Amino acid sequence: MTGAAAAPRRIELKAERDIAAARSAVSRACDELQASALRKVRFVTAVSEIARNALEHGGGGTLEISASRAPRRIAVLCHDNGPGILDIDQAMRDGFTTAGSMGKGLGGARRLVDRFEIRNRPEGGVEVRMSSQV
Amino acid sequence: MADTASVYLVEHVLLVAIPDNITDTEIMSLQEELSTRIVSDGARGVVIDIAALEIVDTFVGRVLAQLSSMARLLAAETFVVGMRPAVAMTLVELGMDLHGSRTALTLSHALRALRSEGLA
Amino acid sequence: MKNALQTVLALLGEDYDSILQAWLETQKAEGVRRPDLFSDRESRRQLGDILRGLGEGISRSDLSEGIALDADSWTDLRATLDEVTQERVERGVSPSEMATFILAMKQPVFARLRERLAADPTRLIEEITQFSRVVDALAMHTNEHFIEARDQVIERQRAEMMELSTPVVQLWDRVLTIPLIGTLDSMRAQEVMENLLNAIVEHSAEVVIVDITGVRVVDTQVAQHLLRTAAAVRLMGAEAIISGISPKIAQTMVELGVDVGEVTTRPTIRAALAHAFRRVGFSIEKVENARG
Numbered sequence: 001m002t003g004a005a006a007a008p009r010r011i012e013l014k015a016e017r018d019i020a021a022a023r024s025a026v027s028r029a030c031d032e033l034q035a036s037a038l039r040k041v042r043f044v045t046a047v048s049e050i051a052r053n054a055l056e057h058g059g060g061g062t063l064e065i066s067a068s069r070a071p072r073r074i075a076v077l078c079h080d081n082g083p084g085i086l087d088i089d090q091a092m093r094d095g096f097t098t099a100g101s102m103g104k105g106l107g108g109a110r111r112l113v114d115r116f117e118i119r120n121r122p123e124g125g126v127e128v129r130m131s132s133q134v
Numbered sequence: 135m136a137d138t139a140s141v142y143l144v145e146h147v148l149l150v151a152i153p154d155n156i157t158d159t160e161i162m163s164l165q166e167e168l169s170t171r172i173v174s175d176g177a178r179g180v181v182i183d184i185a186a187l188e189i190v191d192t193f194v195g196r197v198l199a200q201l202s203s204m205a206r207l208l209a210a211e212t213f214v215v216g217m218r219p220a221v222a223m224t225l226v227e228l229g230m231d232l233h234g235s236r237t238a239l240t241l242s243h244a245l246r247a248l249r250s251e252g253l254a
Numbered sequence: 255m256k257n258a259l260q261t262v263l264a265l266l267g268e269d270y271d272s273i274l275q276a277w278l279e280t281q282k283a284e285g286v287r288r289p290d291l292f293s294d295r296e297s298r299r300q301l302g303d304i305l306r307g308l309g310e311g312i313s314r315s316d317l318s319e320g321i322a323l324d325a326d327s328w329t330d331l332r333a334t335l336d337e338v339t340q341e342r343v344e345r346g347v348s349p350s351e352m353a354t355f356i357l358a359m360k361q362p363v364f365a366r367l368r369e370r371l372a373a374d375p376t377r378l379i380e381e382i383t384q385f386s387r388v389v390d391a392l393a394m395h396t397n398e399h400f401i402e403a404r405d406q407v408i409e410r411q412r413a414e415m416m417e418l419s420t421p422v423v424q425l426w427d428r429v430l431t432i433p434l435i436g437t438l439d440s441m442r443a444q445e446v447m448e449n450l451l452n453a454i455v456e457h458s459a460e461v462v463i464v465d466i467t468g469v470r471v472v473d474t475q476v477a478q479h480l481l482r483t484a485a486a487v488r489l490m491g492a493e494a495i496i497s498g499i500s501p502k503i504a505q506t507m508v509e510l511g512v513d514v515g516e517v518t519t520r521p522t523i524r525a526a527l528a529h530a531f532r533r534v535g536f537s538i539e540k541v542e543n544a545r546g
Contacts, residue, residue: 016159020155020157023155023188037220038219038444038448041188041223041224042220042224044188045190045224045228048189048193049191049192071405105192111227213491214491217490217491218455221489222486222489223444223447223451225486226482226486231485231488232489237488237489237491238491239455239491240458
């Protein structure tokens, strides 16, 4: 059907290199959807933020990419292996930081995408879902 | 590590082009190398070309801002050049306007500005 | 296994030309033929492609379990339908016209089925029911694609209009201006920014004048958009000047507590231009004994 999705891609976030791998995989997925330069850059930047967050605070994790053509949307699901976030609202605020970063990461990512959901998974770790029309 | 950034000295100005997909560690060591080289080479200017960067996230943005502040303490002016339009818009939205760095369209624009200030 | 639509399949093979002709005439009678938009040849090609794809799809499908248009056997027909829909959307047919266009296929086939299967009413009912389901599925698929294709057309037209309404003008070597008119909502502010930044790259511009003389209201949000634009322009390595700030707008901005920071502002485009010329190393001189 017209709404058929391309095969989702999975990236294991274990080392710093994997952040770059996540970025380029999402970038390619955006290219396949013929996303505009701006929409692509916004989404890929957000992916970079959540992938780094998963690696730095969650001790690594997994990022899954899915794309749909009708409407043209890109989505990622990222979960980490960390202890979770104590106060999610606080973590989303600009300027909040626990690891010496400037703390614009998660809040920034949320501003760059259409939909952003973050939660502590019952089985442990933080899960972020984001999607944007491209 | 074949595509790691190389730093060149031209007319008392340190030039570096950051390759796309540079890792966090690589860009941190670049920051360190630049601060060492500013002193050892007696550089008065630093030009960082980011035209190859498809995206600049808050981490890279923060390193660029820190680099400029650090260079200024060592009496060198930093120019960030070649930023792509979509990157500029995204950075502004992230609230990172790099106000500590100077900017120019291209390397030659930055060199011209540095020359007119007697720094190159 | 007997194909549930074997008679239809046979008709599509033997009676192809007359079915096509009858379909075309039904469309005419229903007023959805649109000869103003499509030539006779184009219409025949579209219908021919659909009928061929339909025949192939039916022959390759097992219809005993109902019709699943997203199965592989219907790939070619789906592509053909999408193509025809796209062509018709581009020329401006309505959704109901598009649906009737497809559904008009039923009558000619039903008429022929009634002739062929006059002696076998059970089979007749079965094939009519099945074929009706197939055509309904085609119409539904077409409708889905129609909406999607029309959204794309609208989006494209909107983008074109937006570009027309925010023209970036080169005033001089390395100096650009963008005269803003009307209201500046978030959507439009983003388009303005994108156009402006791309133009900076294209013209290697060093100064851009954002003229807001024609902007009706400058509230906190509009002021934020303007300042963000100036910040993005600076990140690119150029300088933004906001011009056309009337005394009234200046007053409002101060009352709203808007801080323009280091952004250069000028009351008129003329004052902004003088500043821009100095920036790029030109000066304007009065010529003695000038005529005119």
